[in-house]
Amino acid sequence: xxxxxxxxxxxxxxxxxxxxxxxxxxxxxxxxxxxxxxxxxxxxxxxxxxxxxxxxxxxxxxxxxxxxxxxxxxxxxxxxxxxxxxxxxxxxxxxxxxxxxxxxxxxxxxxxxxxxxxxxxxxxxxxxxxxxxxxxxxxxxxxxxxxxxxxxxxxxxxxxxxxxxxxxxxxxxxxxxxxxxxxxxxxxxxxxxxxxxxxxxxxxxxxxxxxxxxxxxxxxxxxxxxxxxxxxxxxxxxxxxxxxxxxxxxxx
Numbered sequence: 001x002x003x004x005x006x007x008x009x010x011x012x013x014x015x016x017x018x019x020x021x022x023x024x025x026x027x028x029x030x031x032x033x034x035x036x037x038x039x040x041x042x043x044x045x046x047x048x049x050x051x052x053x054x055x056x057x058x059x060x061x062x063x064x065x066x067x068x069x070x071x072x073x074x075x076x077x078x079x080x081x082x083x084x085x086x087x088x089x090x091x092x093x094x095x096x097x098x099x100x101x102x103x104x105x106x107x108x109x110x111x112x113x114x115x116x117x118x119x120x121x122x123x124x125x126x127x128x129x130x131x132x133x134x135x136x137x138x139x140x141x142x143x144x145x146x147x148x149x150x151x152x153x154x155x156x157x158x159x160x161x162x163x164x165x166x167x168x169x170x171x172x173x174x175x176x177x178x179x180x181x182x183x184x185x186x187x188x189x190x191x192x193x194x195x196x197x198x199x200x201x202x203x204x205x206x207x208x209x210x211x212x213x214x215x216x217x218x219x220x221x222x223x224x225x226x227x228x229x230x231x232x233x234x235x236x237x238x239x240x241x242x243x244x245x246x247x248x249x250x251x252x
Contacts (some may be wrong), residue, residue, distance in 0.1 A: 010101040010102050010126075011053050011054070011098075011099060011100055011101045011102070012051060012052050012053045012054075012100070012101070012102040012104060012122060013052070013053065013054045013055070013056055013095065013098050013100035013102070013103060013104065014046050014049070014052045014054070014055050014056070014104040014105075014106050014118070015056050015057075015058050015080075015091055015094050015095065015098075015100070015103055015104065015105060015106070016039075016042060016043070016046070016055065016056070016057045016058065016106045016107070016108050017057075017058050017059075017087060017090070017091070017105070017106075017107055017108060017171075018039055018057050018058070018059050018065075018068050018107075018108035019059055019060050019062070019064075019065050019068065019084065020064045020065055020067060020068060021060075021062070021064065021065075021084070022201075024201050024202050025200070025201060025202055025203060025205075025206070028109060028200050028201075028206070029042075029068070029108040029109060029200075030067055030068070030071060031206060033111055033206075033209055033210060033213055034210065034213035034214060034218030035218055037071055038108065038109070038111045038200060038209075039057070039068070039071055039072075039075070039108050040071065040074070040075050041111040041213075041220060042106065042108050042110060042111055042113055043055060043057070043075045043077050044075075044220045045111070045112075045113050045114070045115055045220050046106065046113060046115055046118065047115075048115040048220075048221075049115040049118055049119050049122075050115075050119055051119045051122040051123060051126070052104060052118070052119075052122065054078070054098060054100075055077050055078070056077070056078045056079070056080055056094055056097075056098050056100075057072050057077055057078070057079045057080070057108070058079075058080050058081075058082060058087075058090050058091060058094040059072075059079060059080070059081055059082075060081060060082065060083065060084040060090070061081045061082065061083070061084070062084055065081070069081070078098070080093070080094040080097050080098070082094060085165075085168070085169055086168045086169070087168065087169050087170070087171050088158060088159055088162055088167065088168045088169075088170075088171045088174075089159065089168065091103065091105065091155065091159075091171050092155055092156065092158075092159040095152060095155060100152065101151075101152050102122075102125065102126075102149060102150070102151060102152070103149070103150045103151075103152065103155055104118065104121075104122060104147065104148070104149050104150075105147075105148040105149075105150060105171060105172065106118070106146075106147065107146065107199075109199055109200040109201065110144045110145070110146060110198070110199050110200070111144075111200065111209060111213075112142075112144050112145070112198040112209065112212070112224065112227060113144070113145060113146075113147075114145055114223050114224040116223060116224075117135065117141060117145045117147060117224060118145075118147045120135075120187060121133055121134060121135050121147040121148075121149050121187045122147075122149055124185060124187045125149040125185065128185055130151075130182075130183040130184060130185040131150070131151050131153070131154040131175065131182040131183045131184070132148065132149070132150050132151070132154055132172065132175045132176060132182055132183070132184050132185070133148070133149045133184075133185035133186075133187060134146070134147060134148040134149065134172075134176070134185075134186065134187065135147055135186075135187045135188055136148065137176060137184060137185075137186035137188075138186045138188045139188075139194045140188040140189050140191070140192045140193060140194055141188065141189060141193055141194065141224070142193050142194065142195075142196030142197070142198050142224060142227075142228075143194065143196065143197050143198060143199050144196075144197065144198025144199040144200075145198070145224055146199075148171075148172055150172065150175065154175050154182055155175075157174075157175075157181075157182075158171075158172070158174040158175050161174065162174035193224075193228060195238075196227075196228065196231065196238065197238070197241055197242070197244060198212075198227065201244065202241065202244050204240055204241040204243070204244050205241045205244060207240050207241070208237060208238070208240040208241040211237055211240065212227060212230060212237065215230055215234070215237075216230070
C-alpha cells in the first residue's frame with residue numbers, strides 16, 4: 001500500500017453507489033453480514049485506503065432509500081441522492097457535489113472490497129494519468145474487488161454524450177467502449193483469480209459471504225489473499241455460489 005507521504009493533492013473521492021432496489025435480492029446492501037449491514041462493511045473497508053481522500057455514498061431520491069441515508073448517518077459517511085436508474089447522472093452530480101477531481105467508483109454489493117487493491121488501481125492512475133483505470137478491463141482479480149478510477153473530464157464527457165440505457169445505468173461503458181477517445185489503463189495481478197465470486201447478487205452469494213466473514217471472526221481487516229487461502233483450505237465454500245450467473249451488461 002502507498003505511504004501517507006504519497007497522498008496526492010488532487011481530491012480523490014470514492015463514490016459508493018447504493019440502493020435498496022435489486023431484481024434478484026431486494027434490500028441486499030442493508031442485509032446483515034456478521035453483525036453489520038453490507039453497506040457498513042464496504043464503508044469500513046474503504047476507510048483503510050491510504051490514497052482516497054473522501055467517501056461518499058450515492059443513493060436515490062426514492063423513499064425506499066431513506067434507509068440507506070439512515071445507515072450512512074450511523075456510519076458517519078456523507079450521502080448524495082440522485083436519479084434511480086440514470087446512475088451516470090447520479091455519479092456526475094455526486095462528483096460535482098463533493099468537488100471530486102478523481103472519482104473512484106465502487107458498488108455497495110462488494111463487501112470484500114480490498115483497500116490495498118483499490119489503492120493499487122488509484123496509484124496506477126496517479127502515475128500514468130489516463131482517463132480511466134480499472135481492474136476489470138482484464139478480469140484477473142476475484143469478482144467483488146472491482147475498482148474503477150475516472151478523471152473528472154472523462155466522467156463529464158460520458159455524462160454529456162452517453163445515450164444508451166445501459167451506458168447510463170452502468171456509468172462507465174461509454175468510456176471503456178471508446179478507446180479511440182479515452183486513454184484506458186488496465187491493472188491486474190500476474191495470476192488469474194477470476195474464478196472467485198465475492199459479490200452479492202443472490203441468496204447463495206449472501207450465504208457464501210456470511211460463511212467467509214464467520215471464518216474471519218466477523219471483522220473487516222482480512223485481505224483478498226486471506227480469502228483465497230481460506231477457500232483453498234475449505235473448498236466447499238466457493239461451491240456455495242459457483243452456479244450464480246453474472247448478469248450481462250445489457251440486462252441492467
